Amino acid sequence: MPTSRLDPIDRKILAELQADGRMTNVELAKRVGISAPPCLRRVRTLEEAGFIQGYHAKVDSRELGFEVQVFAMVGLQSQAESDLSKFEQRCRDWPLVRECHMLNGEVDFILKCVAPDLSTFQSFLTGQLTAAENVASVKTSLVIRCAKDEPGVPFDVLEERLNRLA
């Protein structure tokens, strides 16, 4: 499946499932304007091709008792690829770290962390993150509140872009 160029129906499917990942296939088919069987086939194809990487319930952290969210900016001593990889692997192993992105600029990584309370985070910060091999600097910022959180892609921008290309 090389030329996986997406047609408007595929894009609409992605947009709908991004907005509501538990929509039934019949409802989805109705919205994108085809019948259920081909709609399901398209969804399966999109999953297998990697356009859809999975489905997840969005769970409220604070309701669950994770009151602390923190962004941590991390600088390393060595930026050799093997050292970068080692640090990334450590991040994958730390459950409190939910996201780890490598950046350009003065900071090497930005991490999004969660914790049940401040002391849990502090002990992670001083005992694990700052203490980890090759870590040169860590600057943290507590999240006071979240004004927007919409993972994924803005499909309306995608539409505009495709129109410009046409």
Next chain:
Amino acid sequence: MPTSRLDPIDRKILAELQADGRMTNVELAKRVGISAPPCLRRVRTLEEAGFIQGYHAKVDSRELGFEVQVFAMVGLQSQAESDLSKFEQRCRDWPLVRECHMLNGEVDFILKCVAPDLSTFQSFLTGQLTAAENVASVKTSLVIRCAKDEPGVPFDVLEERLNRLA
């Protein structure tokens, strides 16, 4: 319904649905060890109580042609609540901004942005974000690669915490 504390089955439901939001209810019921009807009732309750805020397909940005991801650190001139709210509303209106978090420390907000290409982002940055009312400073960092991206809550940490309380 005040703070309806969650029992171990509820927590397992949340963990399973966070990992796979399209799991069928029968499969879910099997995994958490109860039959389908009460399992479905619990899920509905968790949704209505806000523990589950929604379900979303995870769509691959790069595959879709959004090659650019950027973190933007924004400082404002005024931190009066009305000015903060105005800025947050603007962020909600900008489709390229996917997340907007208010922080403590020297930086007021961190934004996660996506764009189809660098020039689209640049024009957003200079034409919209930096130019917006009350914005004092913007520092951006391109995401080079993503080592981990697991939205939500680490349920194993939650287990530990509850065990400590017991």
Next chain:
DNA sequence: TTCTACACGCAATATTATTTCGTCACCCGG
């Protein structure tokens, strides 16, 4: 034109979701 490839949709079947209802355990007041 004719063949092939591909995607569609109808209809049949298999799974799943949802409702209904009877049972049981727990808790509280008498």
Next chain:
DNA sequence: CCGGGTGACGAAATAATATTGCGTGTAGAA
């Protein structure tokens, strides 16, 4: 100690959905 109320469970029936199988139409290539 004993009803009576409450809440959650699970079995079974029903409704809805997912999935398969197949016949049809259309676009592109020979």
